[in-house]
Amino acid sequence: MVSRRAAPEACKILIQRMMSPQPVLQIRDLSVRFGADEVLQRLTLDITVGETLALIGESGSGKSVLALTIMGLLRGGTISHGEVLLHTGEMTHDLTHLEEAAFRKLRGNRMGMIFQEPMSALNPILKIGTQLGECLILHRPDLQTRRARQDEAKHLLASTGIPDPVRALRSYPHQLSGGMRQRVMIAMALSANPALLIADEPTTALDAATRLRILDLIRTLAAERGAATLFITHDFGAARAIADRVAVLYSGSLLEDGPTESVFANSLHPYTRGLIASLPDPAALHPDPKGRMRLTGMPGAIPSLRDRPNGCIFNPRCPLVMPSCLGAPIPMQSFGRTRRAACLRPDLQAVLP
Known part of the structure; x- marks a missing residue:
């Protein structure tokens, strides 16, 4: 397993970020529609240099739609409101209105993406060396010779x-294990040292031991390069292993946002509490009188896009619902210096300093 101790360069980056955090990605009041259906509703998020933000939510909550929107790969959907800004050094790119030609210059160069299933993302009839070499030809003009690109490809895979x-490099994708294929995807995503790395459920098809190694690898390599990372998952345990901060998405709406350990120790939104309570962890398991083990679950299901409730979008499933939760949509509110939640419970006002 790759050591989680950051290299000296990574330590410098983290210290600089703590002293003066610089945003790499700014999402402002973003809404995305597919026809009449609003898949994302007024999302606002920032990710800073060297930070890993985990976006957590059930299937169908809009996580992958957000990733594809940022990468300019959304097909059939439109941005109906808000903006997405990518900051790379002295340049700011408005991804909301970017032309496809401009997106192609950013993808793989200033933005890298690790897809959920590498067998679908990799070309099955081309060797790994050919596919990684194409990335280097497109995005690493400093590598002017074939030998230089081959050496860099070997270095990337070794890292x-x-x-x-x-x-x-001489193998086809099917000749590598799932873990090795995902490592190739990580190497390709980081080949041009992007400012932003998006990892969309990168460990879904892997066994538990390999999953932990891949999570550790993504975190370590991103930290060494100072990349801001958007880690998309439905697994709160994976988020805790990799993320500095978590944002909880539910049916296209953001419900909570804050530092990872703070959210785990003191969740503000009932939905977040329900997700944590449902983790397959010994602390969340309760034996019944016959000695069998059962998980704590949440009643109900995520609403369809065309049947969202009025007021708080979680109110039909919330055990703490109040009359005030049934009126207008609940905006995100700040609690303390680092926490936000879309909840009206009066006790939250005294939860954090």
Whole structure:
């Protein structure tokens, strides 16, 4: 496993970020529609240099739609409100209105993405060396010779923990294990040292041991390069392992946002509490009188896009619902210096300093 101790360069980046955090990605009041259906509703999020933000939510909550919107890969949907800004050094790119030609210059260069299933993302009829080489030709003009690109490709694969990079470069995707294929995807996503890395459920198809190694690898390599990382998952346990901060998405709406350990220790929104209570962790398991183990679950299901409730979008499933939760939509509110939640419970006003 890759050590979680950051390299000296990464430590410098983290210290600089703590002293003066600089946003890499700014999402402002973003709404995305597919026809009449609003999939994302007025999202506002920032990710700073070197930070890992985990976006958590059930299937169908809009997580992948947000990733595809940022990358300019959304098909059939439109941005109906708000803006998405990418900051790269002295440049600011408004991704909301960017033309496809401009997006192609940013993808793989200033924005990298690790997809959920590498067998679908990798070309099955091309060797790994050919596919990684194409990334370097497109996005690394400093590597002017074939030999330089081959050396860099070997270095990239070695940095992801692949034990025999030369053999991997000569292999087709089906000749590698799932973990090795995902390491190749990580190498490709980081090949041009992007300012923003998006990882969309990158460990879904992996076994538990490999999943932990891949999470550790993503976090370590992103920190070494100072990349801001958007980690998309439905797994709160994975988020806790990799993220500095978490944002909780439910049916296209943001319900809570804050530092990871703070959210785990003191969740503000009932939905977040329900997600944490449902984790397959010994602390969340309760034996019944016959000695069997059962998980704590949440009643109900995520609403359809065309049947969202009035007021708080979670109110039909919320155990703490109040009359005031049934009127107008509930905006995100600040609690203390680092926490936000879309909740009206009066006790929250005294929860945080």
